[in-house]
Amino acid sequence: MPEFLTLLPPDAARSLLLSNLGTLPDCSEMVDTASALGRVTTFDIFAPHPLPAFPRSTVDGFAVRARDTYGVSDSIPGYLALVGEVAMGTAPEIKLTGGECALIHTGGMLPQGSNAVVMLEYTQSVRPGEIEIQRSVADGENVIRVGEDVSENQLVIAKGVKLRPAEIGGLMALGIQEIRVAKKPRIGLISSGDEVIPPNQTPQPGQVRDINSYSLASLITQSGGQPVFYGIIADNFEMLKVKAAQALEECEMLIVTAGSSASIRDMTADVIASLGKPGVLVHGINTRPGKPTILGVCNGKAVIGLPGNPVSALVNGYLFVVPIIDKLLGLLPNRPRPIVPARLTVNLSSQSGREDWQPVRLVSTIDGYQAVPVFGKSNLIFSLAAADGLIKIHPDANGISAGEIVDVYLMS
Amino acid sequence: MPEFLTLLPPDAARSLLLSNLGTLPDCSEMVDTASALGRVTTFDIFAPHPLPAFPRSTVDGFAVRARDTYGVSDSIPGYLALVGEVAMGTAPEIKLTGGECALIHTGGMLPQGSNAVVMLEYTQSVRPGEIEIQRSVADGENVIRVGEDVSENQLVIAKGVKLRPAEIGGLMALGIQEIRVAKKPRIGLISSGDEVIPPNQTPQPGQVRDINSYSLASLITQSGGQPVFYGIIADNFEMLKVKAAQALEECEMLIVTAGSSASIRDMTADVIASLGKPGVLVHGINTRPGKPTILGVCNGKAVIGLPGNPVSALVNGYLFVVPIIDKLLGLLPNRPRPIVPARLTVNLSSQSGREDWQPVRLVSTIDGYQAVPVFGKSNLIFSLAAADGLIKIHPDANGISAGEIVDVYLMS
Numbered sequence: 001m002p003e004f005l006t007l008l009p010p011d012a013a014r015s016l017l018l019s020n021l022g023t024l025p026d027c028s029e030m031v032d033t034a035s036a037l038g039r040v041t042t043f044d045i046f047a048p049h050p051l052p053a054f055p056r057s058t059v060d061g062f063a064v065r066a067r068d069t070y071g072v073s074d075s076i077p078g079y080l081a082l083v084g085e086v087a088m089g090t091a092p093e094i095k096l097t098g099g100e101c102a103l104i105h106t107g108g109m110l111p112q113g114s115n116a117v118v119m120l121e122y123t124q125s126v127r128p129g130e131i132e133i134q135r136s137v138a139d140g141e142n143v144i145r146v147g148e149d150v151s152e153n154q155l156v157i158a159k160g161v162k163l164r165p166a167e168i169g170g171l172m173a174l175g176i177q178e179i180r181v182a183k184k185p186r187i188g189l190i191s192s193g194d195e196v197i198p199p200n201q202t203p204q205p206g207q208v209r210d211i212n213s214y215s216l217a218s219l220i221t222q223s224g225g226q227p228v229f230y231g232i233i234a235d236n237f238e239m240l241k242v243k244a245a246q247a248l249e250e251c252e253m254l255i256v257t258a259g260s261s262a263s264i265r266d267m268t269a270d271v272i273a274s275l276g277k278p279g280v281l282v283h284g285i286n287t288r289p290g291k292p293t294i295l296g297v298c299n300g301k302a303v304i305g306l307p308g309n310p311v312s313a314l315v316n317g318y319l320f321v322v323p324i325i326d327k328l329l330g331l332l333p334n335r336p337r338p339i340v341p342a343r344l345t346v347n348l349s350s351q352s353g354r355e356d357w358q359p360v361r362l363v364s365t366i367d368g369y370q371a372v373p374v375f376g377k378s379n380l381i382f383s384l385a386a387a388d389g390l391i392k393i394h395p396d397a398n399g400i401s402a403g404e405i406v407d408v409y410l411m412s
Numbered sequence: 413m414p415e416f417l418t419l420l421p422p423d424a425a426r427s428l429l430l431s432n433l434g435t436l437p438d439c440s441e442m443v444d445t446a447s448a449l450g451r452v453t454t455f456d457i458f459a460p461h462p463l464p465a466f467p468r469s470t471v472d473g474f475a476v477r478a479r480d481t482y483g484v485s486d487s488i489p490g491y492l493a494l495v496g497e498v499a500m501g502t503a504p505e506i507k508l509t510g511g512e513c514a515l516i517h518t519g520g521m522l523p524q525g526s527n528a529v530v531m532l533e534y535t536q537s538v539r540p541g542e543i544e545i546q547r548s549v550a551d552g553e554n555v556i557r558v559g560e561d562v563s564e565n566q567l568v569i570a571k572g573v574k575l576r577p578a579e580i581g582g583l584m585a586l587g588i589q590e591i592r593v594a595k596k597p598r599i600g601l602i603s604s605g606d607e608v609i610p611p612n613q614t615p616q617p618g619q620v621r622d623i624n625s626y627s628l629a630s631l632i633t634q635s636g637g638q639p640v641f642y643g644i645i646a647d648n649f650e651m652l653k654v655k656a657a658q659a660l661e662e663c664e665m666l667i668v669t670a671g672s673s674a675s676i677r678d679m680t681a682d683v684i685a686s687l688g689k690p691g692v693l694v695h696g697i698n699t700r701p702g703k704p705t706i707l708g709v710c711n712g713k714a715v716i717g718l719p720g721n722p723v724s725a726l727v728n729g730y731l732f733v734v735p736i737i738d739k740l741l742g743l744l745p746n747r748p749r750p751i752v753p754a755r756l757t758v759n760l761s762s763q764s765g766r767e768d769w770q771p772v773r774l775v776s777t778i779d780g781y782q783a784v785p786v787f788g789k790s791n792l793i794f795s796l797a798a799a800d801g802l803i804k805i806h807p808d809a810n811g812i813s814a815g816e817i818v819d820v821y822l823m824s
Contacts, residue, residue, distance in 0.1 A: 105675070382463075
C-alpha cells in the first residue's frame with residue numbers, strides 16, 4: 001500500500017497519469033457521417049477525388065477565351081458572339097471558338113474552349129447575339145480550376161480530429177457517407193459512503209443523495225464518453241473491491257467518488273492499489289478544491305478517486321477526467337480551451353504554493369466581462385450551477401487583486 | 413414582392429428578425445433529469461426542501477457544545493468526555509450534555525446538544541474515554557446549518573438556463589428526477605439548385621453534392637434544435653413554394669439554401685414573400701461572406717435564405733440560425749460566447765463599411781495564441797474545417813494589422 005505522498009501540483013499529477021496510460025487496442029467503429037458530429041476520427045482522411053471536379057465560374061457573367069478580351073476597356077470595348085447559356089448541373093454542350101462567349105452562372109461549369117469569365121457588371125448586351133466586353137480578364141480569372149480547393153488524395157481531415165459542422169459538410173462534399181471514429185470509452189462510476197442514497201429516494205436524517213454519479217456522467221457524456229453506473233457502495237473494503245474490479249474489467253476507465261470521510265478515502269486508495277499495477281500514482285494534489293484526489297493506473301486503465309464533495313468532484317472532473325477521455329479518444333490536443341478574459345471584481349486570497357480554482361460568474365458590461373467570484377461555505381453543487389466558469393490562481397501567487405484581468409475557463 | 417433593400421449590417425439584421433418573431437405557444441416537455449444535459453428549462457425551479465436537510469460537520473473531528481471549549485488553548489487545554497462516534501448515514505442516537513464530545517466525520521450529522529466541531533488536528537486522545545481539546549470553537553464553527561446552502565423554496569435554477577453537469581447534479585441533490593424543458597425546435601432544411609445532388613450520388617460533370625443540408629443540420633443539432641430534411645428542389649418556383657409551405661407548416665423554422673446563381677436567390681425571396689406576413693425583412697446583409705442572405709418571418713416563424721456557397725451558409729448559420737434557435741428555446745442570453753484572444757499574424761484588409769468574418773486557425777505559442785487566417789479562393793467548406801474560429805472585422809475598419817490582438821469566436 002503506497003504511503004501518502006507529497007502533494008503534486010495539478011499539471012504534474014495529470015502528466016504523470018497520462019504518461020502511464022498505454023495506447024488502447026483499436027477501439028474504432030464505423031458510423032454514418034451525418035450522425036458523426038462530435039466524434040473523433042481514427043484515421044487520416046484523404047480526398048477520393050478533386051474538388052471541384054470540373055472548372056467552375058465564381059461569378060455570374062460570360063465565359064470567354066481570355067485572349068479574346070486582351071486590350072479591351074470601358075473606352076475601347078470588345079465584342080463577342082453569344083453562342084448560348086450554360087445550364088446549371090450539366091456539362092455544357094457549347095464549345096467556344098475564337099470570338100465567342102457564353103452566359104454562365106455562379107457555380108456553372110466552364111464550356112470547352114473557355115478559360116475565364118467576365119463579370120456581368122463589365123458587359124452589355126448591345127445587339128441580339130452579341131455581347132460588349134468592357135474589361136479584359138486573365139487566363140483563369142473568376143474560375144476555380146479542377147482540384148484547386150482539394151486535390152485528389154490530399155489529406156483533408158487528420159486522425160484525432162473532433163468532427164464539427166464544417167467537417168461533416170466537407171465529408172459530404174467528397175461523398176464520404178460513413179466514417180471510422182473512436183468508440184465512446186466506457187467510464188465506470190461508483191459512489192461510496194454509508195451516507196449516500198440514490199436520488200430517487202427520500203433521505204432520512206444523516207443521509208444525502210448521490211450527486212456525483214450524475215454530474216460526472218453528464219460531464220463524461222458531453223466529453224464524448226459513455227458513463228456506466230455501478231451504484232452506491234457502502235463503506236466496506238471487500239464490497240468496494242469486488243465492484244471496482246468488475247467495473248474496471250467492463251470499462252476503459254473507473255471513477256470512484258470516495259465519500260467525505262478520511263477513512264473512505266484511504267479505503268479507495270487501498271482498493272485502487274489492489275486492482276493492478278502500477279496502482280496509485282498520486283495520492284493528494286496541491287489544489288483547492290480537490291486535495292484528496294487520487295490518480296491511479298491499473299493494468300493500463302485509469303482509475304480516479306475523486307473527493308465526495310460535489311464541487312471538488314466536478315471541478316476535478318473538468319481538470320482530470322476530461323483530459324483522460326480526450327486521450328482515450330485519441331483527440332489531437334490542438335483545439336484551444338474556450339476562455340473569456342474578464343476583470344475580477346474583488347480581491348481573492350489564496351495559499352501560496354497551492355493552485356486554486358475559483359468558480360466565477362460572468363457579468364457583461366460595456367467595458368467587457370466582469371468575473372464575480374461565487375463563494376459557498378460548504379461548496380454545494382449550486383455554487384457551480386451559479387458559475388459560468390473557473391479561474392486559476394497560480395501556486396506562486398498569494399491571490400489575485402480586484403481589477404486584474406483573469407482568464408475564465410468556461411464550464412460547458 | 414419586396415424590392416432589393418439597402419444592405420443592413422448583421423447586428424441590425426439579426427435584431428430586426430428576432431423582434432419580428434412572436435412568442436411560441438408552450439413547447440415544453442418532461443424529460444428525465446439524468447438525460448437533460450444541454451436542454452433548456454422552461455420554468456423557474458425552486459428547492460422543495462433545504463440543503464443540507466440536517467446540520468453537518470465540514471471536517472473530521474469532535475462534535476462539542478461550543479461553550480465547553482471557551483478559553484482553551486494549546487497551553488491550557490480542556491478535557492471532554494468521549495461519549496461515542498457518529499455513524500455516517502444515520503441520525504446519531506448520542507445526545508451531548510455538558511462536558512461531552514463525540515467523534516464525527518466530514519459530512520456527518522451533528523448529535524443533539526452539539527453546535528460546533530473541533531478539528532481532529534487540535535485534539536488528542538489522552539485516556540480512554542477522554543479527549544484533550546486544544547482550541548476553542550465558536551457556535552456553528554465547522555458546521556453547515558440546515559438550509560445554509562439552499563433554503564426551502566429558494567430559486568435554484570431560473571427559466572431559460574441550458575443545463576450543464578453542475579445543474580444536473582444540483583437537481584439530483586434535491587431529488588428532482590424529472591424536469592420540464594423546451595422541446596427541440598424543428599428546423600426544416602431545403603437545398604435548391606439544379607446542380608445540387610444528394611451526397612450518396614456520384615456527381616456528373618456540372619453537378620455538386622449537397623453540403624449545406626448536412627453542415628447546417630449538424631449546427632442545428634448541437635445548438636439544441638432538431639433538423640428535418642426536405643431534400644433538394646430544382647430551380648422551379650412552384651415546386652419550391654409547395655415544399656417550403658409544407659416544411660413551414662411542420663416546423664418552427666425553415667432554412668432554404670438558395671443555390672449559387674442570382675436567379676435562384678431571387679426565387680427564394682419570392683417564395684418567402686408568398687409564405688405569409690410580413691415575409692422578407694432583410695434581403696442582403698452588409699457582410700462577407702453572406703451578402704445574399706435573406707431573413708424573413710412568415711406567420712410568426714423565421715424563414716432564412718442562406719447563400720449556396722458552403723462557407724457563407726455555415727458562417728451565416730453561426731451568425732443567424734443559432735441566435736434564432738436560442739430564442740425558440742427561450743434561452744437566457746446570459747452565457748458568454750467562447751472566445752480566444754490571439755495575435756493576428758498577417759495584415760487583413762477589408763472593405764470599409766462592410767463587416768467581414770474571417771476564418772482563422774489558432775496556433776499555440778509561448779506568448780499565447782496566434783491567429784492565422786485561412787484563405788480559400790472559392791470558400792470551400794474545407795477552409796472552415798481547417799479553421800478553429802472566426803474573427804470579425806468591424807465595418808468602420810479597413811482591415812486589421814498584423815500583431816493586433818483579435819477575439820477569435822470559436823466554432824464548436
